[in-house]
Amino acid sequence: MSPTSVSQVYSSxxxxxxxxxxxxxxxxxxxxxxxPLLGASLAxxxxxxxxxxxxxxxxxxLYQWIYEKGARSISDISVFSKQWRExxxxxxxxxxxxxxxxxxxxxxxxxxxxxxxxxxxxxxGIPTDKRLTVCVSAQVGCAMGxxxxxxxxxxxxxxxxxxxxxxxxxxxxxxFGRRVSHIVFMGMGEPLLNxxxxxxxxxxxxxxxxxxxxxxxxxxxxxxxRISQLAEHQLQVTLAVSLHASNQxxxxxxxxxxxxxxxxxxxxxxxxxxxxxxxxxxxxYVLLAGVNDLPEHAAELATxxxxxxxxxxxxxYNPIQEAEYKxxxxxxxxxxxxxxxxxxxxxxxxxxxGLEADxxxxxxxxxxx
Numbered sequence: 001m002s003p004t005s006v007s008q009v010y011s012s013x014x015x016x017x018x019x020x021x022x023x024x025x026x027x028x029x030x031x032x033x034x035x036p037l038l039g040a041s042l043a044x045x046x047x048x049x050x051x052x053x054x055x056x057x058x059x060x061x062l063y064q065w066i067y068e069k070g071a072r073s074i075s076d077i078s079v080f081s082k083q084w085r086e087x088x089x090x091x092x093x094x095x096x097x098x099x100x101x102x103x104x105x106x107x108x109x110x111x112x113x114x115x116x117x118x119x120x121x122x123x124x125g126i127p128t129d130k131r132l133t134v135c136v137s138a139q140v141g142c143a144m145g146x147x148x149x150x151x152x153x154x155x156x157x158x159x160x161x162x163x164x165x166x167x168x169x170x171x172x173x174x175x176f177g178r179r180v181s182h183i184v185f186m187g188m189g190e191p192l193l194n195x196x197x198x199x200x201x202x203x204x205x206x207x208x209x210x211x212x213x214x215x216x217x218x219x220x221x222x223x224x225x226r227i228s229q230l231a232e233h234q235l236q237v238t239l240a241v242s243l244h245a246s247n248q249x250x251x252x253x254x255x256x257x258x259x260x261x262x263x264x265x266x267x268x269x270x271x272x273x274x275x276x277x278x279x280x281x282x283x284x285y286v287l288l289a290g291v292n293d294l295p296e297h298a299a300e301l302a303t304x305x306x307x308x309x310x311x312x313x314x315x316x317y318n319p320i321q322e323a324e325y326k327x328x329x330x331x332x333x334x335x336x337x338x339x340x341x342x343x344x345x346x347x348x349x350x351x352x353x354g355l356e357a358d359x360x361x362x363x364x365x366x367x368x369x
Contacts, residue, residue: 132181218239274309283311301345
């Protein structure tokens with residue numbers, strides 16, 4: 001919902017009208033009828049301020065304060081008159097609060113963010129000398145139930161709204177005091193089960209926050225027809241599909257939600273995505289010692305991936321308290337890599353950042369360390 005609909009609950013004019021407006025606003029906020037301003041475009045914000053009886057240039061000021069200055073409430077926007085700020089003070093911008101923050105030895109920062117309804121989500125800031133990557137959540141919890149992932153152990157609560165996704169990036173950007181360069185949808189939840197809000201957030205992050213789509217990665221465990229639906233939007237993002245197994249039987253053991261969506265059908269949809277978009281696709285594969293990390297698993301995986309533009313990211317398992325899986329030895333990892341390379345499959349090993357802070361891949365559970 002765009003903020004233009006907010007104007008329906010306000011009136012402008014004399015002080016009596018302003019007082020009534022504030023009362024109406026308070027009731028509307030409490031009932032959830034007022035959409036946050038974060039996530040709106042410049043055109044939408046300009047239209048909204050004009051509907052509030054303000055000049056059009058106020059729309060650009062509001063836009064800059066939200067996306068560039070990180071304003072958390074309209075009361076913070078000092079370029080607006082005090083009277084008008086008081087009139088619309090109840091309109092939410094849509095920012096979360098930092099409930100908990102921890103820093104790993106490698107400078108990765110894990111954030112627990114409290115949303116307006118009290119739900120907690122996890123976001124991770126991953127800095128290097130040349131880039132700042134944010135690992136964002138798409139849902140509160142996750143319904144996919146992957147056996148080796150902490151997020152799935154806590155169950156599913158709800159989808160995140162567009163502004164709640166964008167807010168995560170702004171929060172990390174403000175806390176680090178530097179521009180975010182890359183975004184990965186690899187936090188809590190399955191992004192393609194929150195399809196509309198994720199696509200809308202990607203467009204906002206690109207157009208309003210200024211992050212190139214080619215620097216955004218959307219990760220999915222594979223939802224039937226959703227990859228094809230994503231291809232229709234012709235986004236320039238990187239799609240990363242989490243396989244974690246080389247055959248359907250093993251995949252069902254590790255990912256219960258994979259039962260109704262056979263591996264062969266998933267790979268076929270991935271091939272069509274590459275043909276339709278011209279974008280190389282990545283496959284994520286968590287290596288679990290003695291489970292899916294044998295040379296024969298690598299050879300079987302290669303048979304599925306021959307003949308189209310893709311890349312395999314191998315992720316040595318990051319331990320969680322709720323599961324007894326182990327990380328493979330370096331020799332086992334190297335053997336897996338060698339088999340894929342022999343089969344002409346592009347492959348790399350990704351060692352996750354933030355391991356000591358429970359902020360690494362598969363460890364996100366919205367818990368404090």
